[in-house]
Amino acid sequence: MLFVLPHLLVFLLVLLPISSIAQNNGNVTVGKFLTATDNTTSWLSPSGEFAFGFRPLSNQKDLFLLSIWFDKIPDKTVVWYAKDDLNMSSGGATPVPRGSKVELDADKGLVLTGPQGDELWRSNTTVGTVSYGGMRNTGNFVLQDSNSKNLWESFNKPTDTLLPSQIVERLAGVVLYSRQSETNFSKGRFLLKLQDDGDLVLNSINLPTDNPNDPYYNSKTTAGDSGTSSPGKQLVFNSSGYIYVLRENNQTLLLTKVKLEPTADFYFRATLNFDGVFTQYSHPKTPNANGSWTSLWSMPDNICGATVSNSGSGTCGYNSICTLQVDQRPKCDCPMGYSLLDPNDQYGSCQPDFIQGCQEDKLSPGKDLYTFGELIKTDWPNADYAFLKPYSEDQCKQSCMEDCMCAVAIHRLGDSCWKKKLPLSNGRVDYTLDGGKAFIKIRNSSSIPPQQGPHFPFNPESRKKNQDSLILVGEGVLDALVEHDVEVLNDREKLEKFVMVAIWCIQEDPSLRPTMRRVTQMLEGVVEVLVPPCPCPFSSTVIMS
Structure with a gap:
C-alpha cells in the first residue's frame, strides 16, 4: 500500500x-x-x-x-x-x-x-x-x-490605476488617463502626470487631442518651490500602501495622509476616476467582510471649484452644474430648461430644450418669449461677456431679457451684474457666493410669438418648386399637401408640427438649423416645436385668408 x-x-x-x-x-x-x-x-x-x-x-x-x-x-x-x-x-x-x-x-x-x-x-x-x-x-x-x-x-504601462509597489518614473513620461465613464473604457477627459519639472499634476484635456487645460491640482514639487531646490523624480505607491512624490534629494511629499490597515488584510488601489478625482481605495480581503471599495482620500479636495479654466468645459460638460458630494466626487446636473446632449452621459454637456437666437427674438419682445429660472449660489465663471455696475437685481434681469445673446444673468454683491452667453463653462454650486443669484433664461412655454397672419415665405425659385400648392404655418391651409390622406387630415396638429420642423431644417442661417438629435426630439415630442422664422431673409411673404 x-x-x-x-x-x-x-x-x-x-x-x-x-x-x-x-x-x-x-x-x-x-x-x-x-x-x-x-x-x-x-x-x-x-x-x-x-x-x-x-x-x-x-x-x-x-x-x-x-x-x-x-x-x-x-x-x-x-x-x-x-x-x-x-x-x-x-x-x-x-x-x-x-x-x-x-x-x-x-x-x-x-x-x-x-x-x-x-x-x-x-x-x-x-x-x-x-x-x-x-x-x-x-x-x-x-x-x-x-x-x-x-x-x-x-x-510601466498603467492605464487609470496604480497598485502597491508600483512606481511612476518622471523620465519615463508615463501618463494616467481617466475613462470616459465607469463602464466606458475609452480615453476620458482627465490625466495625471509627473511633469518634466517634477510637478505632479492633474489636468483636463480637450479631446480628441491631449492638449491640456490649466492644472486643477499640482503637488508643488518643482525645483523652484519653497523649502527645497529638488524636483520630484518618482510617484511611489509603496508596498505598505502609502503614496508619495520622491524628490531628487530623497525628500518625500506624502499624499496618503491617513493611517492604513495592513496590506495583509486589505487590498489597495489608486484610481484616476472618470470624473477627474484621483482617489485611493481599500477593500477587505476577508470574504465575509463588506464587499465594496472604501475611499480613503481624494485629490483635489473640491474638483467643482478646482477645474475652473479659461478653456474646456470644466468638471462637467458645457451648460451643466457641478455639485460636490460628501465623498468628494462631483454630481453633474442640467439646469432647468436644459437636457443632456447624450442621455447616456450624465457628466456630459447640456443643451437648451428650446431654440434661442437673435433671429427668432426679433419676432417678439423678450418678455413674451422667455421667463427666468432662479438658482442660488450657482455660477459659470469665465462665460461673462458683460459686467454691469451699479445694477439692481431687476435691472440685471431686464438687461438679460432684452439681450438676445444673454443666456444667464448673475447678480451678486448687491449691485453687480454679469451677463453670460452660451455655451456656459465651469458651472458649479459655490457656497461662498453669499447672496448670489443666477437667473437662467428659459422658454415661456405658455406663450407663442405673435405672427403677422399665417404665412409661408418663398422666393421665385421656391415658387416653381411648390407649383400649385402653398404650405402654410399656423392658421394657413395645409390640406393641399395631403389632399387624399384622411388619416393625416384628422391629425392636423401632428401635420403642422412636421411642417414646422421641416422649415426649421431649411433655415438660411445655419446657426438656426437644429441638429439631427434635436429634430428627432422635436418629432418625438420631447422638445417643443416653436413657430419657425422666415427661412430666407430676402423672400416675400404670402398672406392667405
Whole structure:
C-alpha cells in the first residue's frame, strides 16, 4: 500500500491540465494563448488574487477587454487594460469581439488578434527574446527573457490605476488617463502626470487631442518651490500602501495622509476616476467582510471649484452644474430648461430644450418669449461677456431679457451684474457666493410669438418648386399637401408640427438649423416645436385668408 500511494500521486499530477501546473508560479510559456469567450480562462498570480485575461464589457455582451483584475472580490475590479498608445484620437481601451485571442510570442510579446487573425494590439517588446510571461502577486504582468530579466511589464504601462509597489518614473513620461465613464473604457477627459519639472499634476484635456487645460491640482514639487531646490523624480505607491512624490534629494511629499490597515488584510488601489478625482481605495480581503471599495482620500479636495479654466468645459460638460458630494466626487446636473446632449452621459454637456437666437427674438419682445429660472449660489465663471455696475437685481434681469445673446444673468454683491452667453463653462454650486443669484433664461412655454397672419415665405425659385400648392404655418391651409390622406387630415396638429420642423431644417442661417438629435426630439415630442422664422431673409411673404 505504501508503494502504491506515491505512484498514484504521480499519476494524478500527470492528469492535471498543463495550464494549472503553470499557474503554480504564475508563469506562462511562449505559445500559450487565451480566447475571448463566455467561459474564458485566465492566467492567475500564484496567490490567485490577480488575473490576466478577457473581461466581458458589461454594456456590450459580445465585446471583451484584455485586462488585469482583482480576482478574489465579487466585482472583479479592473486595474489595467490593453489600450492604443499610438493613436492620439483614441488612446483608450481596445475592446475586441468574441473569439479574439491573446498569445505569448517570443519575438512580439503579448499579441492580441481578432477572430480573423488580424492584429489588434501588442505589448511592443522591442529588445530581447521572450521566454515566458507571468502574473505576479503585486498585480504586475511581466514578460521575461531566459535570464529572468524584465522585457515588458504592465506596471510601466498603467492605464487609470496604480497598485502597491508600483512606481511612476518622471523620465519615463508615463501618463494616467481617466475613462470616459465607469463602464466606458475609452480615453476620458482627465490625466495625471509627473511633469518634466517634477510637478505632479492633474489636468483636463480637450479631446480628441491631449492638449491640456490649466492644472486643477499640482503637488508643488518643482525645483523652484519653497523649502527645497529638488524636483520630484518618482510617484511611489509603496508596498505598505502609502503614496508619495520622491524628490531628487530623497525628500518625500506624502499624499496618503491617513493611517492604513495592513496590506495583509486589505487590498489597495489608486484610481484616476472618470470624473477627474484621483482617489485611493481599500477593500477587505476577508470574504465575509463588506464587499465594496472604501475611499480613503481624494485629490483635489473640491474638483467643482478646482477645474475652473479659461478653456474646456470644466468638471462637467458645457451648460451643466457641478455639485460636490460628501465623498468628494462631483454630481453633474442640467439646469432647468436644459437636457443632456447624450442621455447616456450624465457628466456630459447640456443643451437648451428650446431654440434661442437673435433671429427668432426679433419676432417678439423678450418678455413674451422667455421667463427666468432662479438658482442660488450657482455660477459659470469665465462665460461673462458683460459686467454691469451699479445694477439692481431687476435691472440685471431686464438687461438679460432684452439681450438676445444673454443666456444667464448673475447678480451678486448687491449691485453687480454679469451677463453670460452660451455655451456656459465651469458651472458649479459655490457656497461662498453669499447672496448670489443666477437667473437662467428659459422658454415661456405658455406663450407663442405673435405672427403677422399665417404665412409661408418663398422666393421665385421656391415658387416653381411648390407649383400649385402653398404650405402654410399656423392658421394657413395645409390640406393641399395631403389632399387624399384622411388619416393625416384628422391629425392636423401632428401635420403642422412636421411642417414646422421641416422649415426649421431649411433655415438660411445655419446657426438656426437644429441638429439631427434635436429634430428627432422635436418629432418625438420631447422638445417643443416653436413657430419657425422666415427661412430666407430676402423672400416675400404670402398672406392667405
